[in-house]
Amino acid sequence: MDLTDLTLKQAISTLHHGETSSRELTRACLARIEQLEPSLHAFLYLAADSAMSQADAADRELAALRRINSQSTKLLLGVPLAIKDVLTVEGLPCTAGSKILEGFIPPFTATAVKRLQESGAIVIGKTNTDEFAMGSSTENSAYGVTHNPWDTSRVPGGSSGGSAAAVAARLIPAALGTDTGGSVRQPASFCGVTGLKPTYGRVSRYGLVAYGSSLDCVGVLARTAEDVAILYTIMAGRDPLDATTAGAPVSRIEFVVADGRPPLGGLRIGIPREYFVSGIQAEVEAGVRQAVSMLEGLGAEIHEISLPHTEYALPVYYILAPAEASANLARYDGIRYGPRIQAESMWDIFYRTRGSKFGAEVERRIMLGTYALSAGYYDAYYGQAQKVRTLIKRDFEQAFEQIDAIAAPVAPTTAFPIGAHGDDPLAMYLEDVFTLPANLAGVPGLAFPVGFDGTGLPVGMQLMVPHFREDVLFRMAHAYQQVTDWQAQKPRI
């Protein structure tokens, strides 16, 4: 048995039953990383030594528990995981894919990561990302692009492309990502894995390098909905270190309703007509429609719905996110951390350090946001965008009065070739057209594989549900994954 083929759930079970050791599992992941990293470049940093010593410590703890015939209360004891390089892990470099954080060693660990560590998880390394999570392909990483394991001439999506590629290529059973405008769901879709963007405020962002603070969410990428649910449940909930975390109880996840009814009986799914527009790849539309029929076969009712302001999500996002980014990234000034371009005056240190260390997409978004917030333009851009955001949020609220979940494509196409969008930022922004609305409305979304296109690239679908109803997402995707095996397909790399 190849240990890297284990899902997260299987890995947990084999570790707890003593059928394999954390050393063997962690070693197997590191060996596969060593073998495939040259063709993928999913990682920006590997913590091989510390991972192995943590694995040995976990094995001692597991053995001691077995001697007294007891199981660990730490569910993830001995499980290796990967973390997107925008979340801090004390002592491990954190670059956010940017030269402006080169050499930065954070003195603290993000709460989301800490909760996984407290449950026994081992951080094996930090995964590649578009610089400051700004991008849809990882091509904006200052440290080189990640390659899609299904076709290494194509992008893995982004910005959590390193995490998606690592999970798809089975370098690691699961990884953390972040989703500000689709950055978990779109790479999950491009790489054929399952990816969650939770409700805004559900998972702590303490220790997350901030991009668009009214939109940023910490999410999970793994092979199955069950695996995603395991990590989500451990991370979710109020954190005193992040005032935006919600106090609402974390909904209990029940995968099977044991009353003899069809697994999705009583659930109403809405299909928004605005998400099936010209420009969408025929195989993506066909894949999503076929998956919807499967969900219907599992007992769900299907209704056509309308989210009338969908077309405005893109312009709203590309005002609000850059505006928030322009404020959040003001902290990178060459004074307190990161490299400094030395100059005669403090002002010149600012100009030169920022001008030479930020990449082009980050500079564009900072400038766009600065413009949208500047005197004379604030009302026309930022003010108007905040009002249209209200309309987009109301679209979802009204839809959820009649249905329980929305099913839609994740992206208009499957993974595109590296370099396809060249130096055309607007063409790249259009990749996010179906994922941005969930961020603007704050609702959770789950992407999972529903097929392959003619060239063998994964096709994904997303489900979106009302705030704090992640349990419905997991229940639906799990039911689908019980009767299909797209998530079990392995790229030949």
Added chain:
Amino acid sequence: MPLSLEEVEHIATLARLELTAEEKARYRQQLSAILDYIRKLQELDTTDIPPTSSVLSEASPLRADESRPGLGREALLENAPEVERGQFKIPPVFE
């Protein structure tokens, strides 16, 4: 309505970004195209629509106003490019 070179320079100054002449020309063209697209929002009448700045349904709780230990000076200075006598060092701001 494309941005002028002066506008691009003004934004770069506000954002504290030193740009080359080539970057200014490229960003001028790219930002103008993005802004053209974004102006689509002007076609909506939002007279009676309140703005949304946060989607959180509950107010953020306030913690008790009590002092507690932080990360400590040493940890916070560890990543600084230049440090002197336990402080961040910068060139003189006032003569």
